[in-house]
Amino acid sequence: MDTILKIDQLKKYFPVTKGFFKHQIGNVKAVDGVSFTVEKGKTFGLVGESGCGKTTLGRCILQTIPPTGGKIIFDGEEIFYDSMTRQKILIAKMQAVFQDPYNSLNPRHRVRRIIAEPLVIQGHFNRHEINDRLLMLYGMVGLPEDIGERYPHMLSGGQQQRVCIARAMVVQPDFIVCDEPVSALDVSIRAQIINLLISLQKRTEVSYLFISHDLSVVHHISDIIAVMYLGKIVEISPKTDLYEKPMHPYTRVLLSAIPIPDPILEKKRVNVMAKGEVPSAVSIPSGCRFHPRCPEAMKKCSREEPVFREVTPGHWAQCHLLN
Amino acid sequence: MEKKSMLKIIMVLGVIACMTAVSPVLAADPQGLVRGGVLRLASASDAANYDSHMTTSGRTHSHTCAVFNGLVRTDPLKKEVSAENIVPDLAERWEISSDGKTYTFYLRKNVKFHDGHPFTAKDVKYSLDKFRDPKRSAFAANVAPITNIGIIDDYTLKIQLEYAYPDLLIFLCPPYASIYPEHLKDVSFKSTDILVGTGPFKFKSKVPGKVSIYERNPDYFIKGLPYLDRYEVYSLKFPAAVDAFIGGRLDCGPSMRAYLDSDRALVLKVQKHAPEAVIGLEPSGASRGAFFSFVHKGPWNDVRVRKAMAMVIDYRDLAIASYGGLEVNPVVGAGLFPFYQKGAWTKEEVDKAYGRDQSMSERIAVAKDLMSQAGYANGFALEAIVRSDEAFRKNVMLYCADVWKKSLNIDLSVTPLERSIFFPRRDTGEFDVVNDVANTMTGSSAIEFLGTFVSGETRNYGKWSNKEYDDLFEKVAREQDPQKRAELSRQAQAIFYKEIPYIVFEGAVYGTAWRPDLMTGPVKDLVMQPVFTNYVSVDRIWFKGTAERWTKTK
């Protein structure tokens, strides 16, 4: 199977400054050495609590912010950050859908203009081509044909997100970063949007990086799921494996947070709770990052950082318990 | 002769009255004269300094006239200021040599400054030497003939003149030629520490921007004077000061001499709301008008243009335009000298010289003709600068702009300027036309009126220069015979009215209002000497205590 995206030891640190002259007193290690690969036509799910760096990771991959270190290889080529505009290959092949559809749409532009903008920027399409492509897209994403003349504030939340998806799809990309695309939507609409994404993937073989804080959402769409904690990936696994045999205590914590619709099953379940809050990314705990909150922490955990290793084929995790 | 003996009788009576007065606090003496009380007046702002030799400003003089004396003074009980009406002040008596070139002054003995220092001839020499030094005095030109001031002994002083100079005594009167203490010669005139004089009131305290308080000097050399206990000068802007007067918070509305004259509305206000107040609007020796600059080159350098501009002004309209009505200055028209002065050109003569004896339409025709002769038939543009703080100065220029535009097609723009910008420009001739005052010190001597336009004089703002005029001025100053002097002065005026370096707009009127029971000496009412711009004999002021509005607020 072909790899569309390969990430190697990606790092993103934000400097912490103090005082009038802004001298640096430390770093926020939002992404601290992340590596994974995404296969063509597949969906890579990324799960973690808010503040764990998953959105930053997405932005680094999109190259809207410059990574501090590491390599990103997209479609066989290493990509770089460019402060003026993104690299041409990225504009043409890598798009994004963001969490808040309303704020992702310029309120002063009509829908037609919003969706067409990437094409207009690329510049090698005439009006008719653009129009045709828009009409086709409306059908693909399930928007009425007359939507082009409307302003974003006239649309419902679901329609707004469909517009966002249409905008991402308009350049016929190979890869889309979906940063919590459904968390701002009503539960009733979530499924529609996820199904839309799935059907689009079937039609166009597009790959997704699907970022979410909710394992239940990722479950439906992803082929491979990674769990991220404090800037690092703690477990990567094919979907079914992860849900059936979670290896990292943090994954178990996340899984037990998913409500089970059946009250009897829910009662039977052993709830695993994490202690306390997510620590600040400025002062990352020594050893295993999760140890202060881990229900199964050992002495070793605070001293030594566990190795990220393949426990079963395709199932990687980083925990001392697995040794 | 008769007047003088009368005066002596009054003075003797006055002295007796003073001596018989025992209690200092509001005690009635046999003549009904009341002692005690506070005189409250206002000045637009604090005094910039206390150097009376340097300014004609009431902001300074309202302070120095209470603290300092002169060598001699004008008779406080007579309206007219002249060499004949000079009475002793710090000098007990004086002798004039027969050739008029030597003045010997015999000073009062046992006079003390407020700090206890005895007053001697040293102080007089120090003060008068300063007064005649052009660097330290604005009035040095008026006492220029003095060649030497010699101390004979502690109480005798001799002043040597280059030539006989009959007006000398007038120029040695307060409030200008104050005698400052020699022992404080190193003290800054900006400091209240310099307020140590021989005068009727001693400096007590000052709240900057609010009030200066002076209290009665019990050791004043005229026994029994002053009548008042206290003298207070408030810093108040004038419309507000007039309100304070109407409300009974000030005894004069607002200063002792001036500022009710700046706006008709103020006069109307006092008339309406304090009808019992006495309003005194008196002509002064100063005139106001437009100086043409000879530093800036322009069409106005041509005398025909100046004459045309002078001709078309209607003086009645001008007076109304300045103040909004004739309530302030009912005297329509003016000359370089006030018309009542001896040796002054009369109104008719001035009108004739300016071509104003014809109807307005004829005047405009003649003026237009003059303009085309000068080559400006289509008019020209020029700028007038005025002080921004007094509206009448701007109003009168706006009136002129309108008249000159309509009749001569001259475009006059009027620029009001802040005092700090205005004065340097005025004094250096940096203007086309400036509306300002031809001020005088005492307003009583031909030397002062003519002196304004002598070459090199600071007050000659436009820097006009005329050799013939300068020579005549020299002759006037040296001429002792009053008849011949008047004749020479008239000749000088002829040149002035022919050349028109300055269009006279009006003889300035100084006016104020005061409470009706304010008295001077044994005489019934306050005597306003019309020509002294900022001086009233404060040592002789007393209150009858009958004006309810004012006594109630004390």
Place this chain on the structure above:
Amino acid sequence: MNKSLQKKEARMKKHIQRLGFFFRDEPLGTFGAVLFLIVLSMAIASPLWTEKSPTDVSIPNVFKPPSSEFWFGSDNLGRDVWSRFVYGSRTSLLVGLSSILLASVAGGILGIFSGLIGGKTDLIIQRIMDALLSMPAIVLAILIMAVLGTSVLNTILAIAVAYFPRINRLTRSTAISLRESLFVESAIVAGASKIRISIMHVAPNCIAPWLVYATALLGTAFLAEATLSFLGLGVPPPIPSWGRDLSENLTNFEFAPWLCIFPGLGITMAVFAANFLGDSMRNIFDPRLKKA
């Protein structure tokens, strides 16, 4: 042909309908707009409102109370107060509008620039703005007038400089919040350059708060002009100005109240108009109050 005409008609109808909504929903704004139009027409077409010249001195007519000949009376130089009222609107409007235009265009552009660039450039620009903001606007304007001297242009400049940092701050903060917004990020993803982002995405979204603030400031600019003139620092005489006419006639208030009332009325009218308009602008542009 026929079709496009119909389209035009429909569009016209839509505009009229929208205007109708404005009248219905914003009665005060409508009032402000009407007042503003009155003042504007007085300024643009002054000779249509009065035949008399505002600077024509007429000594026989000083201090005439309002009458059929002098609708608003006459002043201390016999000038027609109605005419000065009408022509005074020119000064107010010219100075008010152009100073705010200048301040808001310059302040707006610099604000967007400063907000988008960020970093040291932003820091330096904003410290300069801090210095300007540390003084009350009117004090700053007085200072500038005192240095520059009185003229119409200088008055405009003084007021513009005084209000310019305020508008700068507003657009800068809007630009900063927009810089972080998702639609700007979307535009970056779409490949938009910095210039395209500032022109197509940031600037249009700054317009609403910018316009509302500029309209609100217009009222204060009218007041500032009046204040400067009132203090004798505004436009030079004899150009009629409401503020100057008001201050110069304060002493006459008791005897000729019309000399103060009408210039005061003019100032009030202009300021009310600008403020009412500003208020309803905010109502219209505020997306939260927007009707779908």
